[in-house]
Amino acid sequence: MPAAIRNAETATTSVPARATGEAGAQAWWLIAALAVEALGLAVLVRLGRESLWLFVPLHLLVTLALAWNVARVRRARHDTTLAMLGCVAVAAIGPAGALGVLVLTGLDRHAGDRRLLTAWYERIALSVAVDPVTRFCDDVGSGRMIDLGAPPPPSYAAVMAAGTLVERQAVLGNVARRFHPDYLPVLAQALNNPEPVIRVQAAAVAAQIRPEVARAYRTAIESIPQNVLSSFDALVLLQTFEKLIASGLLDEGDRRHGLDIVLTGVARGEAVLPRRVAFETAAPLEKTLEQLLIRRRRFAALRQHRSERAVLAVRPRANIRRMSMASHAPRAGE
Amino acid sequence: MTDRRVEARRGRATDVCIIVEGCYPYVPGGVSAWIDWLVRSQSDTSFSIVSLWPMPTKQQPRYALPPNVVSLQHLYLQSFGEPASKSFVIPDGVDELGIALGELSAKGGSAALRRALRAVMSLEGQSSLSRLFNSPMAWEIARTAYEREMPFGSFLHFFWAWRALLGGLFATLEFPLPDAKAYHTISTGYAGVLAARAALQTGRPAVLTEHGIYTNERRVELLMADWVADTVDKGHRLDDPRFDLRDMWIRAFEAYARTCYECCDEVLTLYEDNQRAQRALGAPPERMHVIANGIDLNRFQAVRPATPDDRPTVALIGRVVPIKDVKTFITAAGILRETIPDLEALVLGPLDEDPEYAASCRALVTELGLDDCVTFTGTVNILDYLSRIHVVALTSLSESQPLVVLEAGAAGIPFVATNVGSCREILEGRADETPALGPGGIITNLVAPGEIAAAIGELLASGDKRRRYGEALRERMRRYYTAEQAASSYRDLYRRLIEAPSRPHDQTAP
Numbered sequence: 001m002p003a004a005i006r007n008a009e010t011a012t013t014s015v016p017a018r019a020t021g022e023a024g025a026q027a028w029w030l031i032a033a034l035a036v037e038a039l040g041l042a043v044l045v046r047l048g049r050e051s052l053w054l055f056v057p058l059h060l061l062v063t064l065a066l067a068w069n070v071a072r073v074r075r076a077r078h079d080t081t082l083a084m085l086g087c088v089a090v091a092a093i094g095p096a097g098a099l100g101v102l103v104l105t106g107l108d109r110h111a112g113d114r115r116l117l118t119a120w121y122e123r124i125a126l127s128v129a130v131d132p133v134t135r136f137c138d139d140v141g142s143g144r145m146i147d148l149g150a151p152p153p154p155s156y157a158a159v160m161a162a163g164t165l166v167e168r169q170a171v172l173g174n175v176a177r178r179f180h181p182d183y184l185p186v187l188a189q190a191l192n193n194p195e196p197v198i199r200v201q202a203a204a205v206a207a208q209i210r211p212e213v214a215r216a217y218r219t220a221i222e223s224i225p226q227n228v229l230s231s232f233d234a235l236v237l238l239q240t241f242e243k244l245i246a247s248g249l250l251d252e253g254d255r256r257h258g259l260d261i262v263l264t265g266v267a268r269g270e271a272v273l274p275r276r277v278a279f280e281t282a283a284p285l286e287k288t289l290e291q292l293l294i295r296r297r298r299f300a301a302l303r304q305h306r307s308e309r310a311v312l313a314v315r316p317r318a319n320i321r322r323m324s325m326a327s328h329a330p331r332a333g334e
Numbered sequence: 335m336t337d338r339r340v341e342a343r344r345g346r347a348t349d350v351c352i353i354v355e356g357c358y359p360y361v362p363g364g365v366s367a368w369i370d371w372l373v374r375s376q377s378d379t380s381f382s383i384v385s386l387w388p389m390p391t392k393q394q395p396r397y398a399l400p401p402n403v404v405s406l407q408h409l410y411l412q413s414f415g416e417p418a419s420k421s422f423v424i425p426d427g428v429d430e431l432g433i434a435l436g437e438l439s440a441k442g443g444s445a446a447l448r449r450a451l452r453a454v455m456s457l458e459g460q461s462s463l464s465r466l467f468n469s470p471m472a473w474e475i476a477r478t479a480y481e482r483e484m485p486f487g488s489f490l491h492f493f494w495a496w497r498a499l500l501g502g503l504f505a506t507l508e509f510p511l512p513d514a515k516a517y518h519t520i521s522t523g524y525a526g527v528l529a530a531r532a533a534l535q536t537g538r539p540a541v542l543t544e545h546g547i548y549t550n551e552r553r554v555e556l557l558m559a560d561w562v563a564d565t566v567d568k569g570h571r572l573d574d575p576r577f578d579l580r581d582m583w584i585r586a587f588e589a590y591a592r593t594c595y596e597c598c599d600e601v602l603t604l605y606e607d608n609q610r611a612q613r614a615l616g617a618p619p620e621r622m623h624v625i626a627n628g629i630d631l632n633r634f635q636a637v638r639p640a641t642p643d644d645r646p647t648v649a650l651i652g653r654v655v656p657i658k659d660v661k662t663f664i665t666a667a668g669i670l671r672e673t674i675p676d677l678e679a680l681v682l683g684p685l686d687e688d689p690e691y692a693a694s695c696r697a698l699v700t701e702l703g704l705d706d707c708v709t710f711t712g713t714v715n716i717l718d719y720l721s722r723i724h725v726v727a728l729t730s731l732s733e734s735q736p737l738v739v740l741e742a743g744a745a746g747i748p749f750v751a752t753n754v755g756s757c758r759e760i761l762e763g764r765a766d767e768t769p770a771l772g773p774g775g776i777i778t779n780l781v782a783p784g785e786i787a788a789a790i791g792e793l794l795a796s797g798d799k800r801r802r803y804g805e806a807l808r809e810r811m812r813r814y815y816t817a818e819q820a821a822s823s824y825r826d827l828y829r830r831l832i833e834a835p836s837r838p839h840d841q842t843a844p
Contacts, residue, residue, distance in 0.1 A: 121490070142486040145567055146568070153569065163572075172557065172558075173557025177557075178570075191780040191781055195610075196607045196611070197547070199754065200732050200754070201554045201557075203754065204558065205558065206781060208558060248662070249781065
């Protein structure tokens with residue numbers, strides 16, 4: 001039987017129902033104790049002082065009955081708290097104890113039920129808040145885990161270019177639910193898809209993830225150190241920025257602000273090109289940086305960047321004497 | 335909810351019963367406005383309205399019912415009420431009902447609908463939504479369905495989804511049908527199932543007019559929704575065969591659409607592009623037609639086009655909300671301003687619907703140094719502005735058949751619009767337009783400020799092109815997009831449906 005059904009069944013037939021029923025039964029025990037003791041006391045008072053000693057065996061009898069009830073509850077493996085409390089309270093102060101416990105039970109009843117109900121829901125919903133280990137075991141046992149034996153997922157860009165309508169829609173669903181900046185080119189593809197249905201869905205996705213794009217951008221900016229931005233970090237950041245900017249989902253103002261920060265960081269840094277990064281690996285990043293430097297008319301930085309690249313292309317391990325880019329801060333006219 | 339006049343007329347068969355989900359007469363604009371227009375434009379036709387809602391709505395009607403609306407009834411899909419009393423005896427035939435409803439929500443089609451209707455009828459009024467779906471029997475049926483459909487999933491989530499889906503379906507099937515000569519649903523979904531049921535049970539024709547494609551809208555919503563729990567970890571795979579809640583919801587709405595398309599005599603929409611989606615979802619091509627919305631051309635006859643001597647002006651007419659992508663318009667204005675320094679960019683529309691977004695648009699204007707270029711007017715009468723606008727732009731991420739394009743077209747103002755909804759069809763004409771009138775504007779990609787700026791710049795730079803495009807658009811509006819033509823099309827349609835002989839039908843109507 002599937003785990004969820006099993007859990008639901010267990011929960012349905014035991015936890016809330018049984019607990020609620022037991023609380024009700026205890027209330028009746030207390031009412032009975034209260035009634036017997038109060039009635040006995042009233043009768044004995046009416047009979048006269050000399051008869052009052054008879055209340056002692058009556059009280060003992062009631063206390064014994066309540067003690068037997070505690071044993072009964074324990075045998076049934078129910079919660080004995082209420083039964084024990086009632087027994088002790090009645091033994092100590094007679095009918096007043098029964099009345100007090102009844103009042104407390106009434107006050108606590110709703111809160112107790114809610115807690116039990118919440119716990120029950122958490123359990124059958126397989127919430128990790130209850131028991132992450134059990135949840136994990138259930139997931140494995142019930143076959144809800146990711147299928148590790150399946151072939152790797154397809155390239156979303158390829159699906160968007162040539163997949164079926166349903167596949168393309170599923171891709172966009174994943175883009176919306178599992179946002180990552182790497183998905184943005186796929187989204188851009190979808191926004192211009194020849195199929196109107198895909199364009200409409202892509203538009204809905206774009207509207208939904210716009211705040212996420214802004215958040216990713218802000219996070220990237222906040223990750224930049226205050227003082228010096230190493231060249232490699234700058235290039236990686238530039239690439240991230242380019243992805244976010246290419247999506248068209250960023251405001252122009254944010255875009256300018258981010259690029260300024262990166263360029264300032266580069267200008268403060270010691271080098272444009274990382275020493276130990278293979279030229280091929282850095283090539284796409286290099287291209288991004290070059291385009292940016294040209295757009296921003298920072299030709300001095302561009303010249304230095306290109307000369308270093310030329311040297312490193314021939315001698316990758318060359319120890320280039322670094323010049324502070326600060327000395328190449330843009331001059332008027334650049 | 336129903337006024338006295340309507341109560342007084344209740345009981346008479348109407349010409350047309352309009353079935354609508356979640357809008358008229360309580361939600362302003364959009365489809366509600368269209369229904370209001372439709373009913374008023376057919377003053378000789380009597381209407382009954384069935385308005386579908388999840389639960390009784392507390393909203394006040396936003397439209398006064400026209401005199402030709404005879405009745406307004408409400409169908410509540412999720413009104414499960416209180417648990418059944420202990421004396422409730424589960425009627426015979428309930429198991430069959432569970433199976434039939436399951437089949438209808440999984441496969442759809444007229445055969446499944448017939449079977450479900452027979453199952454509902456076999457209960458002979460012994461049960462109701464609240465009695466059946468709050469009973470232990472419902473629990474048992476849900477358990478059976480769970481074991482069959484997704485035994486690996488979370489039962490709790492399955493149960494509530496199952497209850498919502500099949501409860502809505504049962505409510506639709508047991509709802510007392512208004513007596514009408516034709517049934518007109520404005521969407522598929524539960525409204526579409528009710529129309530399909532009306533066609534089967536009364537033998538009277540049913541027709542569907544879809545503005546947006548309901549099934550696709552639901553699919554988009556469901557694929558992106560956070561409220562639908564993913565109980566199976568499918569990772570990034572697209573072909574994982576394990577059935578999950580999202581699949582169940584989508585499958586149900588597709589099944590409802592299939593049922594509606596199969597049972598409706600005509601499947602209408604506003605523009606050709608929508609027909610591709612309808613066809614893909616199973617609509618029979620021979621029953622598919624387009625009836626476009628129209629506007630009152632007379633309102634725009636007197637508008638004088640802006641002259642080349644006027645300050646170069648481009649306008650976005652619409653609400654300042656994210657779906658209109660006003661920021662792309664502002665960015666495009668920024669790009670254009672580099673080549674047209676005296677450019678004026680107007681944003682004509684209310685700013686109060688999404689104040690946060692409106693504020694961010696204003697901030698962007700300041701950030702780009704466009705305070706002297708971009709103006710937010712708020713809500714205005716566009717007739718006061720049209721004669722100073724050279725080009726109208728629409729940067730929306732999603733539209734159906736945008737009224738603003740029709741209005742600007744009627745005023746002879748060329749348009750630059752993103753490739754959404756029917757914009758291409760309006761600006762470039764339908765495939766079968768004879769004679770071809772030529773373009774009335776330029777279509778661009780979405781979220782492409784550079785491309786949009788280039789298109790606007792092209793039109794601003796050439797007075798001759800503006801005039802040609804404007805005239806072509808105005809002529810297209812005159813020929814194909816007048817309110818009179820749309821009303822006339824529906825008048826003809828209703829006449830055909832009302833006069834059509836009844837078909838053989840299932841007599842056992844609830």
